[in-house]
Amino acid sequence: MTTKAIVTAGRKYLDIDAYASMISYRELLKKTSDNKVLAFSTTKVNQTVPPMLRDLRYRLDEPVDVDGARFVLVDVSNPDFFDTFVNIDSVSEIIDHHAGYEEFWRAKKKVKSQIEPVGAVCTQIYERFVEAGEASLIDSDLAKLLIAGILDNTINLKSKTTTKRDLRAYSELKKLGSLSDDFGYEYFLACEQEQMKDLKGAILGDMKAEWVSRLLPEAIGQIIILHHNLVTREVLEKVFADYDKWMINVISLEEGRSYLYCDGAETLAGLKKLFSEGKSRENLLVLDDFVLRKEILRRGIEQGG
Numbered sequence: 230m231t232t233k234a235i236v237t238a239g240r241k242y243l244d245i246d247a248y249a250s251m252i253s254y255r256e257l258l259k260k261t262s263d264n265k266v267l268a269f270s271t272t273k274v275n276q277t278v279p280p281m282l283r284d285l286r287y288r289l290d291e292p293v294d295v296d297g298a299r300f301v302l303v304d305v306s307n308p309d310f311f312d313t314f315v316n317i318d319s320v321s322e323i324i325d326h327h328a329g330y331e332e333f334w335r336a337k338k339k340v341k342s343q344i345e346p347v348g349a350v351c352t353q354i355y356e357r358f359v360e361a362g363e364a365s366l367i368d369s370d371l372a373k374l375l376i377a378g379i380l381d382n383t384i385n386l387k388s389k390t391t392t393k394r395d396l397r398a399y400s401e402l403k404k405l406g407s408l409s410d411d412f413g414y415e416y417f418l419a420c421e422q423e424q425m426k427d428l429k430g431a432i433l434g435d436m437k438a439e440w441v442s443r444l445l446p447e448a449i450g451q452i453i454i455l456h457h458n459l460v461t462r463e464v465l466e467k468v469f470a471d472y473d474k475w476m477i478n479v480i481s482l483e484e485g486r487s488y489l490y491c492d493g494a495e496t497l498a499g500l501k502k503l504f505s506e507g508k509s510r511e512n513l514l515v516l517d518d519f520v521l522r523k524e525i526l527r528r529g530i531e532q533g534g
């Protein structure tokens with residue numbers, strides 16, 4: 230007797246990489262090994278899964294009783310973050326790109342684990358289709374999901390985490406789905422529209438508020454958006470009304486650079502120490518490339534911790 234498989238991910242929220250990986254891997258398993266496999270989650274999708282992707286032919290399943298099931302985890306390998314219903318002793322497979330738990334899972338002989346530094350789990354899932362000789366299962370809807378996961382997690386293929394495998398998966402998926410580069414633009418535009426419905430909520434929902442360095446303010450926001458000019462100083466003054474010292478990293482996808490807005494001259498001086506290459510205007514530092522917030526924090530701690 231085979232036990233039913235449930236494909237799932239983390240408990241906090243689902244981003245497009247997790248969402249698309251769950252759905253696509255379910256489709257592959259359904260065809261190749263387990264026609265009863267389900268993919269579901271108890272948490273919500275975030276703004277990286279806009280309506281244009283939620284309304285495709287492929288969706289998540291409704292949660293069912295997990296008694297006796299085996300679990301396949303994607304985009305997560307730290308057991309503390311697994312979806313709440315996962316029994317760690319019944320995990321059969323892990324596919325992830327976050328570092329830290331490679332040895333932990335390698336030591337569990339009954340678990341098939343693939344944890345490696347690629348830009349997106351969607352890249353690994355695409356490769357699974359190819360290895361299984363089932364790339365032809367990838368129709369335009371599955372291709373859209375997988376491409377969106379890759380583009381989101383690699384910041385439009387420009388992040389330092391982007392590998393040759395991600396680039397190859399992206400170009401092969403475009404062919405399989407008969408899609409052009411326009412799809413990426415449409416996708417990021419749809420994400421932007423989701424964020425603009427509640428820009429304040431989007432920024433406050435992803436805020437880091439703690440002192441880590443004398444060169445950085447207490448509140449550090451980040452937003453990744455196609456057109457940076459939609460985030461105006463007027464909006465920012467409202468978003469950060471409750472904070473004395475603040476900054477936000479506005480990553481412009483269109484230009485591939487960061488706009489670091491902040492509260493005033495003192496915060497700007499700290500930022501200029503960390504990013505001497507940037508060009509400053511009033512309470513704004515514009516960088517040539519984009520940085521991620523974790524990089525800003527790392528520099529802050531190293532140079533002013």
Ligand SMILES: [Mn+2]
Binds near residue numbers: 247304348349350
């Ligand atoms: Mn991911």
